[in-house]
Amino acid sequence: MHEATIAKNIIELIQTEFPELNCKRIYSVKLRIGELSGIYPESLEYYFQELSKNTILENTKLSFEKAPIKVICAVCSTIFEIINMDYDCPNCKNSQFNIIGGDELEIINMEVE
Numbered sequence: 001m002h003e004a005t006i007a008k009n010i011i012e013l014i015q016t017e018f019p020e021l022n023c024k025r026i027y028s029v030k031l032r033i034g035e036l037s038g039i040y041p042e043s044l045e046y047y048f049q050e051l052s053k054n055t056i057l058e059n060t061k062l063s064f065e066k067a068p069i070k071v072i073c074a075v076c077s078t079i080f081e082i083i084n085m086d087y088d089c090p091n092c093k094n095s096q097f098n099i100i101g102g103d104e105l106e107i108i109n110m111e112v113e
């Protein structure tokens with residue numbers, strides 16, 4: 001159900017912005033999804049296709065880019081991303097940190113005609 005609400009919000013957002021895009025149609029929308037967001041792209045795509053029927057987004061393709069978890073080291077304040085479960089600070093090798101990003105969902109690109 002989470003993804004259904006998100007799909008609905010994305011469709012409404014793009015519909016609101018559509019007149020300003022000054023185009024005939026939207027081919028594709030690329031989303032950036034944080035690893036901590038708990039969003040399943042397959043599920044989001046399903047609801048997007050269902051809910052966009054009979055709208056300007058009916059044949060629009062969705063694509064996704066994953067955003068890694070972003071943290072700040074609690075010792076030296078270096079900002080780094082958690083890749084392959086590597087939790088050590090690249091600067092001081094400490095593994096104490098605070099999460100500052102990775103739960104985002106944003107539209108990063110749209111292809112229009």
Ligand SMILES: [Zn+2]
Pocket residue numbers: 073074075076077078089090091092093094
């Ligand atoms: Zn550090």
